[in-house]
Amino acid sequence: MKLQIEDSELVRDYINGNESALEILINRHNQRITSFIYSKVLDRDITEDIFQDTFIKVIKTLKKGKYSEEGKFLPWVMRISHNLIIDHFRRNKRMPMFEGSDDFNIFSVIGDDKLNAEKQLIKNQIDTDLRQLVEELPDDQKEVLLMRIYKDMSFKEISENTGVSINTALGRMRYALINLRKIIDKNNIVLTN
Amino acid sequence: MEKIYSNFQEQAEFVKVCPKTINFLLSYSQALYEFEHNDLSFETFLN
Incomplete structure (x- = not known):
């Protein structure tokens, strides 16, 4: 005769x-709890998750x-899983799951906005090249361009910081861009990603 | 009829979680260490 140890003793x-x-x-x-969860959610993976x-x-x-519920281990565990099943349905109601089909995959529409490793390398290279080109500009134009592009300052702030009028700052920015394009064309530099 | 039967069979077959889940729970239990200090409850994982 096989003697089975009581749940309460095992818990202790x-x-x-x-x-x-x-x-x-x-x-x-295992069987009782799994069957109970599966009977509610009807999905194997979700059952495994809720069981876990x-x-x-x-x-x-x-x-x-x-x-503290000595002797009532299984009903206690079932109650926990029941609450987790309710949580699962509440969560899904707020955030319904969308499953694609063979014809339509959601990931073909939604992309990851991060660059892949190759594009990131190219971008870094372009940033470095551009920084070197900016160094070729006259100091007054370089100053305005760096403040505007790299420090994201407004032309009002640039004018306050450099002690020139807004129009002068705008003009310097314009010439900085024109001169940058000239340097790029002259040296046949390709800046693209 | 065949389809209904196969659906039912598929549901009936799944009555236990996989051993991987159980092994995870046993490892989790072994690693989890709960202790109290100054009325505060802490939990930590031991390797």
Whole structure:
């Protein structure tokens, strides 16, 4: 005759540090809890997730010594999984899941705005080249261009910082761009990504 | 009929979570260490 250890005893053992007691508890109730969750969510992956979250709560509660329902282990675990199922449906109601089909994949429309490694390298190279070209400009034009492009300052701020009028700052910016284009054309530099 | 039966069978087959999930939970349990200090509860993971 096979003698089965009571849940309450296993819980006590587990609280006292016997980790294998948890394995017995999980394996003993695996089928009941899994079937219960699956009957509600009808999705294998979600069932696995909810099962896992349920036992994470169980483990935390037992390790904190906050478990007090001796002898009613399974109903307690079922109640936790029930609450997590409700959470799952609430979350999905707020944020419905969209699944693509064979004809339409959402990721063909939504892209990752980050550059890939190659484009990032090209961008870095362009930034470096451009910085060198800016160094070729006369000091007054370079100053305005750096403030406007790299420091993102307004022309009013540039005029206050350089002590020239807004119109002069605008003119210097205009000539800075014209001269940059001239240097680029003269040296046949290709700045593109 | 065939389709309904296969759907039902698929549901009926899934009655246990995979061993990977159970192994994760057992490892999680072994690693988790809960302790209290000055009425504050802390949890940490031991390697």
